[in-house]
Amino acid sequence: MIPFRAPVDDILFSLEHVARADRLPDWDAALVREVIGQFGRFAETAIAPLDAVGDAQGCRLDQGRVRLPDGFAETYRAYTEQGWPGLALPEAHGGQGMSEPVLAAVSEIFSGACHALQMVAALVPGAARTLLGFGTPQQQALWLPRLASGTWLATMALTEPGAGSDLGAIRTRAVPDGDGWRISGEKIFISGGDQDLSEGILHLVLARTGVPGEGTRGLSLFLVPSQDESGQRAPVTVARLEEKMGLHASPTCQLVFEGAPAELVGAPGEGLRAMFTMMNHARLDVALQGVAHAARAGAIATAYAAERRQGRDAQSGAPLAIAAHEDVRRMLETAEALALGGRALCHLAAVALARGDAPDLVGFLTPVCKVFCTEAGVTAADLGIQVLGGYGYLSEYRVEQTLRDARVTMIYEGTNGIHALALVTRQLRGGGPEAFEAFVAASGGGEDLAEGLALWRAARARVLASSCPAALAHPFMQLTAGLAYLAAWQRIIAVADRSSDPTRLERAAARVRGSVPVALRGWAALVT
Amino acid sequence: MIPFRAPVDDILFSLEHVARADRLPDWDAALVREVIGQFGRFAETAIAPLDAVGDAQGCRLDQGRVRLPDGFAETYRAYTEQGWPGLALPEAHGGQGMSEPVLAAVSEIFSGACHALQMVAALVPGAARTLLGFGTPQQQALWLPRLASGTWLATMALTEPGAGSDLGAIRTRAVPDGDGWRISGEKIFISGGDQDLSEGILHLVLARTGVPGEGTRGLSLFLVPSQDESGQRAPVTVARLEEKMGLHASPTCQLVFEGAPAELVGAPGEGLRAMFTMMNHARLDVALQGVAHAARAGAIATAYAAERRQGRDAQSGAPLAIAAHEDVRRMLETAEALALGGRALCHLAAVALARGDAPDLVGFLTPVCKVFCTEAGVTAADLGIQVLGGYGYLSEYRVEQTLRDARVTMIYEGTNGIHALALVTRQLRGGGPEAFEAFVAASGGGEDLAEGLALWRAARARVLASSCPAALAHPFMQLTAGLAYLAAWQRIIAVADRSSDPTRLERAAARVRGSVPVALRGWAALVT
Known part of the structure; x- marks a missing residue:
């Protein structure tokens, strides 16, 4: 079993350099680094060890009450004692008032360490937002401190x-x-x-x-x-x-x-409206669950492939680590690219959400993040299993668990099919499409991105002219998500020299450039 | 839970009309129908009920010996009493001497009903073939009757x-x-x-x-x-x-x-050669496991989608079965096309194998069947889960089990990556490629197929000229497999009027025509 390592450096690079969270007015870079690093250590030592036992034991019903597996209650207590439930709740109500992007970072790490426990804890910020948006002062005063304390x-x-x-x-x-x-x-x-x-x-x-x-x-x-x-x-x-x-x-x-x-x-009668206020946050949270699984599956596969030897070098005859085989490299770099690009996309949306000045972009990009990143999580998990071969199919290495855990993210918080349908109906009206075009165009030059944008515009016109847009929902969502992913990668590469390992980013980017533009042409061709 | 129904009619249509098994010299159509129908009933009533309990209980080690879940031993006994272990073994050794395509049909039904039990029983024909090919008369006389009787x-x-x-x-x-x-x-x-x-x-x-x-x-x-x-x-x-x-x-x-x-x-020193004699059979068996899961997942999703209502018809306001929604139709028809086309491909290879006069085609097509059908099984299972939404993620509907059970088929009997590597190295030399071209060309007219074949020839030339063919293995295998699938569908459609439901085949074929040619262009573009 390969231990969970919180991808703190990758997350900070993405937040600060790709998504420019440092431009947020209340961004305290040193504090943010401290908070995320601290949660990373807590996740590695206290949360991640629950993941295997949780999968094996499961929950049970005991005299009408649900019991969680061994160790969950103790770790949850430590989580509350350290103040994590109130991370993004207002200080006036007992929280710590950190911004959405910090919550996003913590939430991703939490999901990577133990998605099951994260699920149980993750609805607190959404409930708090609903109370802040729609609750009476009395309701806020009663419930927010209880949520912030974790009681x-x-x-x-x-x-x-x-x-x-x-x-x-x-x-x-x-x-x-x-x-x-x-x-x-x-x-x-x-x-x-x-x-x-x-x-x-x-x-x-x-x-x-x-x-x-x-x-x-x-x-x-x-x-x-x-x-x-x-x-x-x-x-x-x-x-x-x-x-x-x-x-x-x-x-x-x-x-x-x-x-x-x-x-x-x-x-x-305002029920749906109240609910939808938390939707963009909840959808980004689910998208980040996908990112977490992609990153975790990629990390397991990368660690395994560096150690595992199979076959020999044609020249020297020395045993080869399987990471040196072309097809394994393809799988590892694809999984890594999905995690890094998906994360960047989520962080860009989270920073825009926190900034509050680009509602059209946030509204458009959020379901795209949800669809892209949840599929990325499942795809990367699947690639991870394949890299490990027979060992990938065993419970022991736990990459198969990433696929089983990740799979639901394509279903809940709106099935990906429902989001695709909304894209070709509601979302293509209003200011979203222009905001998205501007986002892609502002992601930097490059022929691939320009071609992708042209394909997207033409496809959008065909969707708008179609008598049955629902039949085009799937390829148009895939085209849109792929274009957003390409744009995110363009932004990553533009700042790669600020990363601790630019070569690693360049390898993943090459994999993206080698496959995504071709895929975009394919999806565009299916929007007819 | 949706009960298992053996796809007997689909299998017979595919064997008789698409793969023309009736041209085999010893083909007794009435007997074959009787045998397959009888196994179908046995699988539905005795084998399929084991699948859920087997998944939930699993095997256990008890004082150094493995115990299978409840009911497995009883059903295995009935299976032996009915003579199924010896189905394809020679009559001289206590078997029934049925041909490979009949075994393929029975094996697919067995896998669809309970892949886990099929696994345990499925190595008998391979072991028998090895003994027939390499064993001494004494070894054959001792072991074949024991394998045929199931003791x-x-x-x-x-x-x-x-x-x-x-x-x-x-x-x-x-x-x-x-x-x-x-x-x-x-x-x-x-x-x-x-x-x-x-x-x-x-x-x-x-x-x-x-x-x-x-x-x-x-x-x-x-x-x-x-x-x-x-x-x-x-x-x-x-x-x-x-x-x-x-x-x-x-x-x-x-x-x-x-x-x-x-x-x-x-x-x-002949160990590998002896083993490889059973490889084509074993790989077709694994490919058919993929087909079985694709068919089962498609059947569960189709049955569910016909019953489950969600949303209303825009005109009449009547509740809509989800099968009427465009995106659900896409998923159902894609899953169905994968099962039908994958099965046809396996049957074409199995009949060629039984005929024994096209070793180059069999050698080339078999690993392609293995890769295509195992990925088809996983893809269809994934689509099935998505059609059921939240219910697809529950154990109750058992479509999630099809994905978990199917996933290993992409790994065992040679990982799909290893087969892709063999394709761009060993398989492109020798008579295989010409035999494959002739197979595709003989599948009937159609611009799509002609374009696909031209793309394939050009890609093959690029692979042969490449200094690093391993880097092209994945897209070239996908291109080859996709072309084989398109060819199989061309053959299905040519005889669709002999099926009991030509409309159903036409719908699936339309889904293939609408997506596969575009995918082939994409894969060809990646072979550079």
Whole structure:
């Protein structure tokens, strides 16, 4: 087993030099380096060792309550004692007020060390943002300090058996009850729906306050605490704990709400709008889970390929490390390029999000990051398995776990197909496309990028003129994502000399230049 | 859970009409249909129910012996009682003398129902072929009836910790001992290395009789029975039972031979040659495992997508089955095309192999089938997961198991990278390329195929002229495999009217025509 190493240097290079996070007004470079380095050490020593045991043991249901695998509760306690839950929450509410890009760095490292535990903790920033955007001062004063201290964790309870990609079909109902509301219904696929880490769980529940025919307009967002102020448990039960391809240590629950006391967040009927405020953040977080898996799979494969010998050098007869074989190099450099380029793309979006002055670009780029990076995570994991050959298929080297854990990222937070559909319908209207064009054009010169942009413009025109844009969604998303990736690499190469290992970047960049332009032509040809 | 249905009609259509197995001299169409139909029913009722329990329970080591999951021994007994182990073995040795294409059909159905159990049983035909090709009459008379009756199963013990793709590094030694030999050494990744299904296990072991420096020339092939005629166990022990990504019910063993009694098969130093006689068969078998997973994943996704409703029709407002959504159609039709086209390709190779008059084509096409179909299995499984969305990630629907089980096929029986390397080195010399060109040209007209063939010829010339063909191995294999797939589809479409559902074939063919020619241009562009 190859131990997890937090890619702190790669992340700092990407944040500072590629995404220019140092231009953010409140950026304290020394503090950021200290924080990310500290989390990296914590992740390597305390979080990463949970990943294998978590995969092997999984969660279990014990008398209606979810138990996480051995060691999870202890590490979560250390995580809260060090103040990580409140990293990006306002100082006024007990947090540390760090910016989105720092959270992105920490979140990626967390996912690389143990995606399953990260999942359970990762909904806190989203819940906090929702409260900050839509909660009353009282709600903020009560809940934000609890989230910042880690005594409470949060969930996002949207999906129902008949309502996945189509939230308009939600049937969970909220009815007024005195000063508050009561919620009844069934929610599925609730990550961290129950666990034994935190004292309480704050469920953010999307429920119907209007009539069913209204679709998404009748939906409102509610806070449903797992217990009241006296510690009395609410009528929210775990009906089922799902068995999954991966993320065995992340409890995916079916929850039944039977008249659970609830508080409205925001106005009635504003549920989707409240939810969407956290969407760009949540999608970047998922994109970074993909990056984390790509980086981890690449690191395992690179370490293995440097040690493992097979065959001999044609000239000298000396044993060859498999890293010297052409096809292995192709796989290693491709995986590395996916991790580095995907990360750069996410950081560019995260910095734009934190800057707050480019909403069109952020809105356009975020789902592209989500699709590109989640597919990059799965592809790199697959390449990593192949580099290790028979050993890649064994649990022992844990590269197969990266594929099993990464695979869900292409599905949750909006399936990649749904994002592609939104791209060819909603996203191509409005200011997004121009902002994206400007982003690509500003990424530097190069014939490949110019050709890619021309192909993209022509393809966009064909999508806009098409009577069935949905049929073009997949190739157009792939074209868009590939172009964004090429642009990110152009930006990386422009600052490669500030990296600690420019040669490594140049090798990965050569792999990108050797394959991505051809792929773009192919995707463009499919948008007809 | 969607029950396994053996794709008997698709297989018969492919064998009879696409691959023209009916032209084989000993082809008894009525008998073949009866045999395949009968195995299909057995697979659906007795084998397929083992697949989920096998995945969940896995194998275990109990006092040095491997135990398979519940129900495996009973089903194996029924399998032997019905005579399936001897299906393709000569009648003179207790078999039923059916031809390779019938075995291919049965083997695919077996893999689709339970790849893990198929793995354990699947080495019998290969071992029998080796005995028929290289064994003495006494060896044949002793072992073939035991293999045909299923009282003995076989393994293939090649790989060692330091010798995977590079068999020249094998260190297991055989030393003469009286009339026979004794084998000492360590073998890894031995499928069915131990089990509790059969009375005995006949290990086919590659061991060194010459000096280490001789590479593969010093290797010989041996029979090592797990027990002698008195039932006394040989000194062959299971040092380890691997935990894997999938195929949990297929025991992958590390075996230690400590002076185990052995018989030589063939001449000393002929070990690799003896092994390679079974390679084309074994590779087609692995290719068909890929086809089986592609077909199974496609069937699960198709059944799910027809039932699952999400969203509404824009005109009528009626709930839409997700199969009606463009992106879901893309995924379903792509998975279906991969299964149908991959199967046709395997059947074309299997019929040529059985006919015995086109060794160049068989030698060239077989590794292409292996690479194409194993990647098709993984791709289709991945698409199947995506069609099911969150449900695809759950163990419950078992499409995620198809991916986990299929993934190893890209690794074993020669990694796909090794086959690509062999293609640009050994395979491009000799009569293979001309035989392949003739095969493609004979697949029917069509601009796409003509363009693909021209691209392939030009790429081949570039490979032959390259100073580093290994760097072109991956794209050239993908180009070759894609062209073979297009040719197979051309042959399917030419006889589509003999299928029970020509419309279904036409839809899949349209998906192939819409994407494969573009992909071929891309791969050709990468061979530079």
